[in-house]
Amino acid sequence: MSLPAIDKNTFTRYLNNEVTPAEAAAVQSWLLTPANQLVAEYWMREHWDTLDHAPAPTALPEPNYEALLQRLHQQLGFEDEEASAEPLRGGFRWRNWAAAAATVATLAGGALWWQQAHLSPAPAAEYATPYGQTRTIHLPDGSVVTLNAHSTMRYTAPSSQEQPREVWLDGEAYFSVQHQPNNQRFIVHTSAGLQVEVLGTKFTVYRRHEQARVVLLSGKVRVDFADQRPDVLMKPGELVETYDATPTKLVHKPVQPDTYSAWKDDRLVLNETTMEELATRLHDTYGLEVEVATPELRQRRMTGTVPVADLTILLAALEETFHLKAERQENRLILSASPTR
Numbered sequence: 001m002s003l004p005a006i007d008k009n010t011f012t013r014y015l016n017n018e019v020t021p022a023e024a025a026a027v028q029s030w031l032l033t034p035a036n037q038l039v040a041e042y043w044m045r046e047h048w049d050t051l052d053h054a055p056a057p058t059a060l061p062e063p064n065y066e067a068l069l070q071r072l073h074q075q076l077g078f079e080d081e082e083a084s085a086e087p088l089r090g091g092f093r094w095r096n097w098a099a100a101a102a103t104v105a106t107l108a109g110g111a112l113w114w115q116q117a118h119l120s121p122a123p124a125a126e127y128a129t130p131y132g133q134t135r136t137i138h139l140p141d142g143s144v145v146t147l148n149a150h151s152t153m154r155y156t157a158p159s160s161q162e163q164p165r166e167v168w169l170d171g172e173a174y175f176s177v178q179h180q181p182n183n184q185r186f187i188v189h190t191s192a193g194l195q196v197e198v199l200g201t202k203f204t205v206y207r208r209h210e211q212a213r214v215v216l217l218s219g220k221v222r223v224d225f226a227d228q229r230p231d232v233l234m235k236p237g238e239l240v241e242t243y244d245a246t247p248t249k250l251v252h253k254p255v256q257p258d259t260y261s262a263w264k265d266d267r268l269v270l271n272e273t274t275m276e277e278l279a280t281r282l283h284d285t286y287g288l289e290v291e292v293a294t295p296e297l298r299q300r301r302m303t304g305t306v307p308v309a310d311l312t313i314l315l316a317a318l319e320e321t322f323h324l325k326a327e328r329q330e331n332r333l334i335l336s337a338s339p340t341r
Contacts, residue, residue: 006030011040128152129171131287132311134264141165142178143186146264149285158184164197172206172284174264177219193226194242203234204261208284210244215260266309270302275335278302282333286311293336297324 006027013019014027031040129135129147137145140157143165147153151171158165164185177186179200188196188205192212196205201219206212214223216234223232223240232240232252239260241251262269268281275297279290285308292298306317315326319338327334 015044124154124156124168126152126154132285134266139165139178141180141184141186144176146174148172148174148263150287169205170207172204172208172263174202174204174261176202192242192244193247195224195226197222197224204257206260209280211241213239213241213260215239215255215257217257217261262305263308266307268306268308268314270304270306272301272303274298274301279335288328288331288333290333290335293334297335297337 010019010023011027014024019027127135127137127147129149129151131150133149135147137147137153137155139145139155145153145167148171151169151173153171153173154168156166161180161182161184164187166187166189168189170191173188175186175188175198177198177200183199186198186200188198190205190207190212192207192210194212194214196203196214198219198221201221202217203219203221204213204215204217206214214221214234216236216238218236221234223234225231225242227247229248229250232250234240234252237254237257239251239253239255239257243249256271259269259271263285270278275292279292282288282290300322302322304321306314306321308314315328315333318324319326323338325336325338327336
Protein backbone atom coordinates (compact mmCIF):
# COMPACT_ATOMS: atom_id res chain seq x y z
CA MET A 1 0.00 0.00 0.00
CA SER A 2 1.48 3.34 -1.13
CA LEU A 3 1.81 6.26 1.27
CA PRO A 4 -0.35 9.34 0.61
CA ALA A 5 1.24 12.27 -1.23
CA ILE A 6 2.55 15.13 0.90
CA ASP A 7 1.35 18.64 0.16
CA LYS A 8 1.36 21.83 2.21
CA ASN A 9 -2.09 21.15 3.65
CA THR A 10 -1.12 17.67 4.82
CA PHE A 11 2.14 18.97 6.29
CA THR A 12 0.34 21.76 8.18
CA ARG A 13 -2.29 19.39 9.52
CA TYR A 14 0.53 17.11 10.67
CA LEU A 15 2.13 19.97 12.60
CA ASN A 16 -1.24 20.63 14.21
CA ASN A 17 -1.74 16.95 15.11
CA GLU A 18 -4.77 16.68 12.81
CA VAL A 19 -3.64 13.81 10.55
CA THR A 20 -4.46 10.12 10.47
CA PRO A 21 -1.80 7.57 11.50
CA ALA A 22 -1.21 6.76 7.83
CA GLU A 23 -0.70 10.43 6.97
CA ALA A 24 1.65 10.87 9.94
CA ALA A 25 3.75 7.93 8.76
CA ALA A 26 3.84 9.40 5.24
CA VAL A 27 5.00 12.81 6.50
CA GLN A 28 7.73 11.28 8.66
CA SER A 29 8.97 9.20 5.72
CA TRP A 30 8.89 12.28 3.50
CA LEU A 31 10.89 14.30 6.02
CA LEU A 32 13.73 11.76 5.95
CA THR A 33 14.40 12.42 2.26
CA PRO A 34 17.05 15.20 1.90
CA ALA A 35 15.57 16.24 -1.47
CA ASN A 36 12.49 17.49 0.42
CA GLN A 37 14.52 19.61 2.82
CA LEU A 38 14.01 23.00 1.17
CA VAL A 39 10.25 22.63 0.79
CA ALA A 40 9.88 21.30 4.35
CA GLU A 41 11.86 24.20 5.81
CA TYR A 42 9.83 26.69 3.81
CA TRP A 43 6.50 25.24 5.01
CA MET A 44 7.83 25.05 8.57
CA ARG A 45 8.86 28.70 8.50
CA GLU A 46 5.36 29.66 7.32
CA HIS A 47 3.94 27.60 10.17
CA TRP A 48 6.29 29.32 12.61
CA ASP A 49 5.16 32.74 11.38
CA THR A 50 1.53 31.74 11.97
CA LEU A 51 2.31 30.55 15.49
CA ASP A 52 4.34 33.67 16.22
CA HIS A 53 1.23 35.82 15.72
CA ALA A 54 -1.15 33.45 17.48
CA PRO A 55 -2.28 33.94 21.12
CA ALA A 56 0.06 32.42 23.65
CA PRO A 57 -0.98 28.86 24.53
CA THR A 58 -1.67 27.66 28.05
CA ALA A 59 1.61 26.76 29.71
CA LEU A 60 2.34 23.05 29.67
CA PRO A 61 5.15 21.04 31.22
CA GLU A 62 8.35 21.30 29.19
CA PRO A 63 8.92 18.02 27.30
CA ASN A 64 12.23 16.20 27.43
CA TYR A 65 13.26 17.04 23.86
CA GLU A 66 16.49 15.07 24.00
CA ALA A 67 14.66 11.92 25.07
CA LEU A 68 12.01 12.45 22.38
CA LEU A 69 14.63 12.82 19.67
CA GLN A 70 16.55 9.79 20.89
CA ARG A 71 13.42 7.67 20.91
CA LEU A 72 12.46 8.85 17.44
CA HIS A 73 15.97 8.08 16.18
CA GLN A 74 15.59 4.53 17.45
CA GLN A 75 12.12 4.11 15.98
CA LEU A 76 13.20 5.33 12.56
CA GLY A 77 16.46 3.37 12.56
CA PHE A 78 18.83 6.29 12.10
CA GLU A 79 22.48 5.45 11.53
CA ASP A 80 25.35 7.23 13.19
CA GLU A 81 24.95 10.95 12.50
CA GLU A 82 28.55 11.58 11.50
CA ALA A 83 28.65 8.61 9.16
CA SER A 84 25.36 9.01 7.30
CA ALA A 85 23.75 12.42 7.77
CA GLU A 86 23.74 15.00 5.03
CA PRO A 87 25.00 18.39 6.29
CA LEU A 88 22.39 21.04 6.91
CA ARG A 89 23.31 24.68 6.70
CA GLY A 90 23.69 26.67 9.90
CA GLY A 91 25.33 23.94 11.96
CA PHE A 92 22.42 21.46 12.05
CA ARG A 93 22.16 18.25 10.06
CA TRP A 94 19.31 17.20 7.83
CA ARG A 95 18.44 14.04 9.77
CA ASN A 96 18.47 15.95 13.05
CA TRP A 97 16.20 18.59 11.54
CA ALA A 98 13.89 15.93 10.11
CA ALA A 99 13.80 14.15 13.45
CA ALA A 100 13.00 17.38 15.25
CA ALA A 101 10.22 18.17 12.77
CA ALA A 102 8.87 14.64 13.08
CA THR A 103 8.83 15.08 16.86
CA VAL A 104 6.09 17.69 16.49
CA ALA A 105 3.49 14.91 16.47
CA THR A 106 4.64 13.82 19.93
CA LEU A 107 4.58 17.28 21.50
CA ALA A 108 1.62 18.90 23.26
CA GLY A 109 0.74 21.34 20.45
CA GLY A 110 2.69 23.16 17.72
CA ALA A 111 3.47 26.20 19.87
CA LEU A 112 5.93 24.19 21.96
CA TRP A 113 7.79 23.22 18.79
CA TRP A 114 7.82 26.87 17.79
CA GLN A 115 9.37 27.86 21.12
CA GLN A 116 12.06 25.22 20.74
CA ALA A 117 12.89 25.49 17.06
CA HIS A 118 12.43 29.13 16.05
CA LEU A 119 15.97 30.30 16.74
CA SER A 120 16.64 32.39 13.62
CA PRO A 121 15.46 32.69 10.02
CA ALA A 122 16.53 29.76 7.84
CA PRO A 123 19.78 30.51 5.98
CA ALA A 124 20.19 30.13 2.25
CA ALA A 125 20.10 26.73 0.61
CA GLU A 126 23.17 25.90 -1.46
CA TYR A 127 23.42 23.52 -4.40
CA ALA A 128 26.36 22.44 -6.55
CA THR A 129 27.00 20.08 -9.44
CA PRO A 130 30.27 18.30 -10.27
CA TYR A 131 31.71 18.00 -13.76
CA GLY A 132 29.63 15.81 -16.07
CA GLN A 133 26.37 16.05 -14.10
CA THR A 134 23.26 18.23 -14.05
CA ARG A 135 20.79 18.64 -11.21
CA THR A 136 17.11 19.60 -11.10
CA ILE A 137 15.97 21.63 -8.07
CA HIS A 138 12.32 22.18 -7.16
CA LEU A 139 11.86 25.41 -5.23
CA PRO A 140 9.04 25.85 -2.69
CA ASP A 141 7.17 28.30 -4.93
CA GLY A 142 6.84 25.72 -7.71
CA SER A 143 9.73 27.07 -9.80
CA VAL A 144 12.19 24.56 -11.22
CA VAL A 145 15.91 25.17 -11.72
CA THR A 146 18.22 22.86 -13.68
CA LEU A 147 21.90 23.39 -12.86
CA ASN A 148 24.39 22.58 -15.59
CA ALA A 149 27.65 20.79 -14.79
CA HIS A 150 30.21 22.53 -12.54
CA SER A 151 27.74 25.15 -11.30
CA THR A 152 26.62 26.43 -7.92
CA MET A 153 23.43 28.16 -6.80
CA ARG A 154 22.30 29.68 -3.53
CA TYR A 155 18.61 30.26 -2.81
CA THR A 156 16.99 32.36 -0.11
CA ALA A 157 13.32 31.87 0.70
CA PRO A 158 11.52 35.23 1.07
CA SER A 159 10.54 36.17 4.60
CA SER A 160 7.20 37.50 3.35
CA GLN A 161 5.15 37.72 0.17
CA GLU A 162 6.37 41.28 -0.26
CA GLN A 163 10.00 40.14 -0.46
CA PRO A 164 11.42 38.88 -3.79
CA ARG A 165 12.48 35.31 -4.41
CA GLU A 166 16.26 35.43 -4.92
CA VAL A 167 19.02 33.12 -6.15
CA TRP A 168 22.76 33.65 -6.67
CA LEU A 169 24.33 31.75 -9.58
CA ASP A 170 27.86 30.88 -10.60
CA GLY A 171 27.98 28.67 -13.71
CA GLU A 172 24.94 27.95 -15.85
CA ALA A 173 21.30 27.19 -15.10
CA TYR A 174 17.92 26.88 -16.77
CA PHE A 175 15.02 28.52 -14.92
CA SER A 176 11.32 27.77 -15.20
CA VAL A 177 9.84 30.36 -12.86
CA GLN A 178 6.35 29.94 -11.44
CA HIS A 179 4.29 33.10 -11.56
CA GLN A 180 2.74 34.08 -8.24
CA PRO A 181 -0.76 35.60 -7.81
CA ASN A 182 0.74 38.65 -6.07
CA ASN A 183 3.32 39.17 -8.89
CA GLN A 184 6.16 38.38 -6.49
CA ARG A 185 9.48 39.06 -8.17
CA PHE A 186 12.10 36.38 -8.87
CA ILE A 187 15.69 37.67 -9.12
CA VAL A 188 18.82 35.88 -10.32
CA HIS A 189 22.07 37.51 -9.18
CA THR A 190 25.48 36.94 -10.80
CA SER A 191 28.99 38.07 -9.92
CA ALA A 192 29.13 39.95 -13.25
CA GLY A 193 27.20 42.90 -11.84
CA LEU A 194 24.19 41.64 -13.77
CA GLN A 195 20.90 40.45 -12.38
CA VAL A 196 17.79 39.07 -14.05
CA GLU A 197 14.34 39.95 -12.74
CA VAL A 198 11.28 37.98 -13.82
CA LEU A 199 7.64 37.37 -12.93
CA GLY A 200 7.09 34.00 -14.65
CA THR A 201 9.11 32.72 -17.57
CA LYS A 202 11.74 30.31 -18.91
CA PHE A 203 15.32 31.40 -19.51
CA THR A 204 18.96 30.44 -19.09
CA VAL A 205 21.71 32.32 -17.26
CA TYR A 206 25.41 31.72 -17.91
CA ARG A 207 28.28 33.11 -15.86
CA ARG A 208 31.77 31.76 -16.61
CA HIS A 209 35.12 32.91 -18.00
CA GLU A 210 34.46 36.60 -17.23
CA GLN A 211 31.37 36.46 -19.42
CA ALA A 212 27.65 36.67 -18.55
CA ARG A 213 24.77 35.69 -20.80
CA VAL A 214 20.98 35.57 -20.54
CA VAL A 215 18.79 33.83 -23.13
CA LEU A 216 15.01 34.15 -22.90
CA LEU A 217 12.88 31.23 -24.08
CA SER A 218 9.43 32.51 -23.08
CA GLY A 219 7.82 35.29 -21.07
CA LYS A 220 9.57 38.54 -20.25
CA VAL A 221 12.61 39.46 -18.16
CA ARG A 222 14.44 42.62 -17.27
CA VAL A 223 18.23 42.59 -17.05
CA ASP A 224 19.63 45.09 -14.55
CA PHE A 225 23.27 46.21 -14.38
CA ALA A 226 25.27 47.36 -11.39
CA ASP A 227 26.84 50.20 -13.39
CA GLN A 228 25.15 53.05 -15.24
CA ARG A 229 23.98 51.02 -18.23
CA PRO A 230 20.21 51.18 -18.73
CA ASP A 231 18.06 48.13 -18.01
CA VAL A 232 17.27 45.82 -20.91
CA LEU A 233 13.77 44.40 -21.40
CA MET A 234 14.11 41.09 -23.22
CA LYS A 235 11.66 39.37 -25.54
CA PRO A 236 11.51 35.60 -26.21
CA GLY A 237 14.27 34.46 -28.53
CA GLU A 238 16.71 37.19 -27.49
CA LEU A 239 20.20 37.07 -25.97
CA VAL A 240 21.97 39.59 -23.75
CA GLU A 241 25.70 39.12 -23.22
CA THR A 242 28.38 41.09 -21.36
CA TYR A 243 32.14 40.75 -20.89
CA ASP A 244 34.19 41.69 -17.86
CA ALA A 245 37.13 42.81 -20.03
CA THR A 246 34.96 45.31 -21.93
CA PRO A 247 32.29 46.36 -19.42
CA THR A 248 30.76 48.93 -21.76
CA LYS A 249 30.15 46.33 -24.46
CA LEU A 250 26.65 44.87 -24.50
CA VAL A 251 25.37 42.31 -27.00
CA HIS A 252 21.58 42.21 -27.41
CA LYS A 253 20.37 40.18 -30.39
CA PRO A 254 17.90 37.51 -31.57
CA VAL A 255 19.11 33.89 -31.39
CA GLN A 256 17.83 30.33 -31.58
CA PRO A 257 17.09 29.95 -27.84
CA ASP A 258 16.90 26.14 -27.84
CA THR A 259 20.58 26.07 -28.76
CA TYR A 260 21.42 27.54 -25.35
CA SER A 261 19.16 25.28 -23.27
CA ALA A 262 19.67 21.93 -25.05
CA TRP A 263 22.15 20.81 -22.37
CA LYS A 264 19.31 20.29 -19.89
CA ASP A 265 17.99 17.59 -22.25
CA ASP A 266 21.45 15.98 -22.56
CA ARG A 267 22.10 17.43 -25.99
CA LEU A 268 24.95 19.57 -27.34
CA VAL A 269 23.71 21.79 -30.16
CA LEU A 270 26.40 23.31 -32.37
CA ASN A 271 25.51 26.12 -34.75
CA GLU A 272 28.52 27.34 -36.72
CA THR A 273 30.46 26.68 -33.52
CA THR A 274 34.23 27.17 -33.59
CA MET A 275 36.64 24.60 -32.25
CA GLU A 276 37.63 27.05 -29.51
CA GLU A 277 34.00 27.34 -28.40
CA LEU A 278 33.63 23.55 -28.43
CA ALA A 279 36.79 23.17 -26.34
CA THR A 280 35.38 25.65 -23.79
CA ARG A 281 32.08 23.74 -23.55
CA LEU A 282 33.88 20.43 -23.04
CA HIS A 283 35.98 21.98 -20.30
CA ASP A 284 32.97 23.55 -18.56
CA THR A 285 30.94 20.34 -18.70
CA TYR A 286 33.53 17.66 -18.04
CA GLY A 287 36.57 19.51 -16.64
CA LEU A 288 38.71 18.38 -19.57
CA GLU A 289 41.78 20.27 -20.73
CA VAL A 290 41.32 20.32 -24.50
CA GLU A 291 44.19 20.54 -26.98
CA VAL A 292 43.61 21.07 -30.71
CA ALA A 293 46.57 19.23 -32.26
CA THR A 294 45.79 19.96 -35.93
CA PRO A 295 46.09 23.71 -36.69
CA GLU A 296 43.53 23.72 -39.53
CA LEU A 297 40.91 22.41 -37.13
CA ARG A 298 40.93 25.78 -35.39
CA GLN A 299 39.32 27.31 -38.48
CA ARG A 300 36.54 24.75 -38.75
CA ARG A 301 32.97 25.60 -37.77
CA MET A 302 30.55 22.85 -36.81
CA THR A 303 26.77 22.53 -37.00
CA GLY A 304 24.89 19.57 -35.61
CA THR A 305 23.51 17.91 -32.46
CA VAL A 306 25.27 15.27 -30.37
CA PRO A 307 24.34 13.59 -27.04
CA VAL A 308 26.16 14.70 -23.89
CA ALA A 309 24.83 12.35 -21.19
CA ASP A 310 27.87 10.07 -21.54
CA LEU A 311 31.33 11.41 -22.37
CA THR A 312 32.39 8.29 -24.28
CA ILE A 313 29.30 8.48 -26.50
CA LEU A 314 29.79 12.23 -26.94
CA LEU A 315 33.37 11.81 -28.16
CA ALA A 316 32.35 8.99 -30.52
CA ALA A 317 29.57 11.21 -31.91
CA LEU A 318 31.99 14.10 -32.43
CA GLU A 319 34.39 11.82 -34.28
CA GLU A 320 31.65 10.44 -36.54
CA THR A 321 29.78 13.68 -37.17
CA PHE A 322 32.68 16.06 -37.65
CA HIS A 323 35.40 13.68 -38.88
CA LEU A 324 37.64 14.21 -35.88
CA LYS A 325 39.94 12.06 -33.84
CA ALA A 326 39.30 12.52 -30.12
CA GLU A 327 41.97 10.96 -27.92
CA ARG A 328 41.48 11.10 -24.17
CA GLN A 329 44.44 10.89 -21.80
CA GLU A 330 43.06 10.99 -18.25
CA ASN A 331 41.84 14.61 -17.84
CA ARG A 332 43.25 15.72 -21.18
CA LEU A 333 41.52 15.57 -24.56
CA ILE A 334 43.43 15.84 -27.83
CA LEU A 335 41.44 16.72 -30.93
CA SER A 336 43.01 16.20 -34.34
CA ALA A 337 41.89 15.76 -37.93
CA SER A 338 40.71 12.26 -38.78
CA PRO A 339 43.31 10.41 -40.89
CA THR A 340 40.48 8.98 -43.02
CA ARG A 341 39.16 12.40 -44.05
